[in-house]
Amino acid sequence: MTSAQELVDDREGENIFRVHRSAFTDPAIFDQEMAEIFGRTWLYLCHESQIAKHGDYVATQIGTQPVFVIRGSDDDIRCFYDVCSHRGSRLTGRTSGSAKTLTCRYHGWCFNAEGACTLVRGGDEAYRPEDLDRMDTNLRPIEKFGSYKGFLFGCLDADAPPLDEFLGGAMPFIDLMTDQAPDGMEILRGESRYMMEANWKLQTENSTDGYHVATVHRNFATTVGYRETLAPEGDSGMAKTEASRILSLEKINSGGYDVGNGHMINWADRGNPEAGPSWPQREALLQRYPAGKVKWMLERGRTVTVFPNLLLNDVASSCIRVWRPISAELTEIETWCIAPKNEAPEARRARIRKYEDFFFPASLAVPDDVRAMEGAQIGSEALEDGWNDLALGHKTLVDGADDAAKELGVTPLNSNPGREVETPFFAFWREWVARLTP
Amino acid sequence: MTYERSAAEDLLYREAWCLDNKCWEDWLALYTEDAVYWAPAMDGDEGWTDDPDKDVSLMYMDKAGLEARIFRIEGHDSYATDPLPHTAHLVTNVLVHGEQDGLTRVTATWMVRTYARVRGGSVRGGLYEYGLRETADGLRIATKKIFIHDDRIVGPIDVYNV
Numbered sequence: 319m320t321s322a323q324e325l326v327d328d329r330e331g332e333n334i335f336r337v338h339r340s341a342f343t344d345p346a347i348f349d350q351e352m353a354e355i356f357g358r359t360w361l362y363l364c365h366e367s368q369i370a371k372h373g374d375y376v377a378t379q380i381g382t383q384p385v386f387v388i389r390g391s392d393d394d395i396r397c398f399y400d401v402c403s404h405r406g407s408r409l410t411g412r413t414s415g416s417a418k419t420l421t422c423r424y425h426g427w428c429f430n431a432e433g434a435c436t437l438v439r440g441g442d443e444a445y446r447p448e449d450l451d452r453m454d455t456n457l458r459p460i461e462k463f464g465s466y467k468g469f470l471f472g473c474l475d476a477d478a479p480p481l482d483e484f485l486g487g488a489m490p491f492i493d494l495m496t497d498q499a500p501d502g503m504e505i506l507r508g509e510s511r512y513m514m515e516a517n518w519k520l521q522t523e524n525s526t527d528g529y530h531v532a533t534v535h536r537n538f539a540t541t542v543g544y545r546e547t548l549a550p551e552g553d554s555g556m557a558k559t560e561a562s563r564i565l566s567l568e569k570i571n572s573g574g575y576d577v578g579n580g581h582m583i584n585w586a587d588r589g590n591p592e593a594g595p596s597w598p599q600r601e602a603l604l605q606r607y608p609a610g611k612v613k614w615m616l617e618r619g620r621t622v623t624v625f626p627n628l629l630l631n632d633v634a635s636s637c638i639r640v641w642r643p644i645s646a647e648l649t650e651i652e653t654w655c656i657a658p659k660n661e662a663p664e665a666r667r668a669r670i671r672k673y674e675d676f677f678f679p680a681s682l683a684v685p686d687d688v689r690a691m692e693g694a695q696i697g698s699e700a701l702e703d704g705w706n707d708l709a710l711g712h713k714t715l716v717d718g719a720d721d722a723a724k725e726l727g728v729t730p731l732n733s734n735p736g737r738e739v740e741t742p743f744f745a746f747w748r749e750w751v752a753r754l755t756p
Numbered sequence: 757m758t759y760e761r762s763a764a765e766d767l768l769y770r771e772a773w774c775l776d777n778k779c780w781e782d783w784l785a786l787y788t789e790d791a792v793y794w795a796p797a798m799d800g801d802e803g804w805t806d807d808p809d810k811d812v813s814l815m816y817m818d819k820a821g822l823e824a825r826i827f828r829i830e831g832h833d834s835y836a837t838d839p840l841p842h843t844a845h846l847v848t849n850v851l852v853h854g855e856q857d858g859l860t861r862v863t864a865t866w867m868v869r870t871y872a873r874v875r876g877g878s879v880r881g882g883l884y885e886y887g888l889r890e891t892a893d894g895l896r897i898a899t900k901k902i903f904i905h906d907d908r909i910v911g912p913i914d915v916y917n918v
């Protein structure tokens with residue numbers, strides 16, 4: 319069997335970085351990924367605002383394993399394997415819900431929101447006390463669970479490093495989103511799950527790929543630009559879009575960073591930052607944070623791609639995206655709009671409309687991304703011509719921080735001026751190889 | 757005034773015909789100038805978002821938004837939209853519920869079978885709620901709300917396939 323190392327041709331001294339396309343198609347590689355990456359790394363589960371009250375839960379998966387996150391009577395949030403300790407029935411009945419007592423639908427055992435078994439139906443008559451002791455009827459928490467600024471993560475490897483250490487260089491960029499929200503962030507109502515008939519890593523690459531924006535999303539930009547000519551008043555003020563920036567019609571500052579542990583940043587100055595939903599907060603933010611940081615918050619669109627399958631997008635609107643591998647060529651994607659709590663109605667409305675324009679499978683952009691990635695999946699089957707050469711922007715790569723990173727006071731492993739670069743992918747693929755190499 | 761079911765059916769069937777035959781301008785002409793086109797998103801397993809200003813919808817558009825969708829299709833520059841799939845709308849169970857806020861309320865059930873050579877066939881379904889208004893040009897659509905029942909959506913959702 320081919321090893322991950324053989325699929326990534328990483329020759330630093332010779333300035334060569336290539337990925338063999340069978341990384342996207344080989345089912346044996348997929349099985350390794352599920353065990354070594356999705357079975358062992360920190361993975362995003364949900365946001366704390368989705369489980370605001372005692373008993374609120376979100377049911378999800380870590381790799382292939384069902385888990386659920388629930389808020390206890392003590393206000394602590396915990397994550398358990400979503401399985402009844404009796405004979406393995408899934409406990410939650412909904413993708414999200416509220417239950418101070420979880421009653422197993424199969425034989426009626428009950429559990430409280432802190433995971434303790436509170437009822438074994440008929441237990442006194444049918445079990446010896448030592449039977450129940452041995453069985454340990456309480457729910458089993460997952461190995462590691464943590465929160466960073468309200469983003470909840472879980473990990474099935476008890477020996478994994480702490481969450482902060484894992485997020486590392488991505489944290490200052492996550493803060494750029496959360497620090498816009500003095501009252502915290504919230505996930506808005508309105509869900510969408512969609513399928514992509516392509517490998518999950520194509521979504522990871524696409525999330526930080528600035529190169530496709532001017533081609534795949536040219537149609538988005540011309541379409542919203544056309545709409546603005548039809549209804550100038552409807553698309554004015556905060557509703558004004560950033561069409562011209564997407565088309566790269568104006569020269570803008572942009573770049574890409576490797577911030578370590580497989581996390582990638584792509585950024586570009588906004589075309590019209592004053593139309594951004596957080597722009598009215600600018601004065602207040604300037605009193606709280608250095609000017610360089612506020613510039614990053616409000617005047618630079620950012621995509622933060624957290625290894626292996628999470629994207630925090632803070633551009634014209636704001637989005638969380640998670641993609642879960644189903645097989646080597648099928649991926650389930652979930653997308654949420656996230657916003658500062660207590661946002662002014664006009665800003666909230668503009669944020670929502672821009673979100674719908676771009677981030678949902680009914681939008682003017684995501685369907686084109688999905689089709690592009692599905693096209694890459696089909697093309698990747700042509701294994702005889704099998705290498706993706708990620709040389710784009712390699713010649714402009716610099717070690718450490720560029721001027722923009724210095725404005726934020728962070729030091730990426732490397733920086734690249736310009737968003738039309740592929741060098742941030744090195745971060746992902748190097749981490750991928752490290753995880754799959756025994 | 758409240759309409760006979762047949763008048764509402766004619767309009768709903770004509771809309772389906774325009775979409776399935778890709779007569780975009782004729783389709784757009786079925787909407788009033790102040791039309792609201794709304795496909796709410798799911799909220800939990802049983803609910804839907806109900807406030808487009810506070811919640812996220814799958815689509816929430818005025819007539820300019822609909823016209824922009826046609827622009828997107830006709831530009832042949834959208835990877836997801838070119839080539840266009842064949843669609844067949846089945847619109848049934850049409851009921852007229854009477855008058856509210858100056859509009860005739862009509863509900864219906866829909867199913868759309870989509871076939872694209874690149875990805876094969878798929879079927880989606882759901883419910884429609886219409887608000888119809890009499891204009892100088894005849895009965896027109898002032899509001900359309902589309903409940904899309906499918907989760908884990910395969911392929912794009914757009915005005916032509918719901």
Ligand code: FES
Pocket residue numbers: 402403404405406407422423424425426427
């Ligand atoms: S499997 Fe849950 S009570 Fe039997």
Ligand SMILES: [Fe+2]
Pocket residue numbers: 524530531534535687
């Ligand atoms: Fe994209």
